[in-house]
Amino acid sequence: MFKKRILLVIAISLVGCSTSQPVVRTVRTTNKTIARTKQTLHKKPNTTIVKSVKKPINSKPDIISKPIAQSPVNNSKTETNSKTDINSETQILEATTRVKVTTAMVLEYISKYKDIAKNNMAKYGIPSSIILGQGILESGAGTGPLSVQANNHFGIKCHKDWSGPSVKYDDDSAQECFRKYNLPNESYTDHAIFLTGRAWYQPLFKLKKDDYKEWAKGLKAAGYASDPKYPDKLIGIIERYQLNQYDSEVLGTEYVPVNSKEQVSANSNLYQVSQGDTLYSISKKFNISIEDLKRKNDISENAISIGQNLIIK
Known part of the structure; x- marks a missing residue:
């Protein structure tokens, strides 16, 4: 009986020793986990650095866009330096406004409005050459302030009978009232109505439709412009750009070029x-x-x- 007790004690001791081993193993496992955790912590800064490097990529389009915006300027300089034809020559147009234009700008204006001028000649009896010549002179070939801001191509002031929109502009006097139109075509129509509807312009319509010189002088005599050189300027433009050819087209007569x-x-x-x-x-x-x-x-x-x-x- 005594021997059995001794054997039992020894067996219990052996079991106790065997159960203590996992504690040691657990400690070892914890150390590995700590080591791995430290490694993971060391890797996090690397991930952050990668993200920070990617951020500047978003700003590249702004940098690229700058030379793109500048390139047309460089091209235009090259083209301007290479141009030697007549279209690049400049001239001064002065009536209601004073502007500098190129021959190309005037030719473009003529191409744009010649059909309107011809239609108005057929309908109202005003020579196409006079209509286009005045449009070029008064509007600076469509570049003057009144034509740009108010679509007013003939420098027509408000007068008492005008109830439409208007703009203020310095002319013979400061801040004079000028008519404003929604479209340039309306300005051309109003110009024809303006001339045909006033008694002091009626002598013009007794003149020949192809006599642009007398029409130019008659406009000045009737008070259309205060500039004493207005007829000369108008005639000069008509002859320079051969605007009387459109009179011949409407009248069905042979066109004789003017030596300008x-x-x-x-x-x-x-x-x-x-x-x-x-x-x-x-x-x-x-x-x-x-x-x-x-x-x-x-x-x-x-x-x-x-x-x-x-x-x-």
Whole structure:
């Protein structure tokens, strides 16, 4: 019996020793887990760095867009330097506004509105050449402030009978009232109605429809413009761009081109400005100083207009 008890105690001791081993194993496992956790913590900063590198990618389109916006400017400079044709030449147009335009701009304007001018000639009896010439002169070939802001291509003021929209603009007096239109076509129609509906313009309609010179003088005489050189400017534009060809098309007559090259008036004391003329070139041609030329013609600036008659003696 005693022996059995001893054997039981020994067996219990052995069992106790065997159950203590997992404790050691558990400690080892914990150490590995800690080590792995440390490794994981060390890896997290790397993940954050990768994300921060990707952020600048979103800003690349803005950087690329800048040279794209500049490239047309560089191209235009190259094209401008290479142009030698007549379309790039500039001239001054001065009536209601004073603007500088190129020949190409004027030709584009003519192409855009010539059909309207021809239709108005057929309907109202105003020469196409006069309509287009006035449109070019008064609107600066569609680039002047009144034509851009108010679609007013003929410098027509409000007057008492106008109840439509208007704009204020400095002309003969400060902040004068000018008519405003929704479309340029409305300005062309109103121009025809304006001339046909006023008694003081009626003498114009007794003139021949292909006599643009008398029409230009008649407009000034009737008070359309205050500029004493208005007829010369208008005639110069008509002849420079051969606008009277559209009169012939409407009338069904043969068109005879006008010689618009540099001209000396029948009055040898006058010279009509033509394409390419400057005060300097005219002064050299007629052996007169620029200052004398400006003084004789009451010119304060160096700009002159095609068709303008200058006193040279």
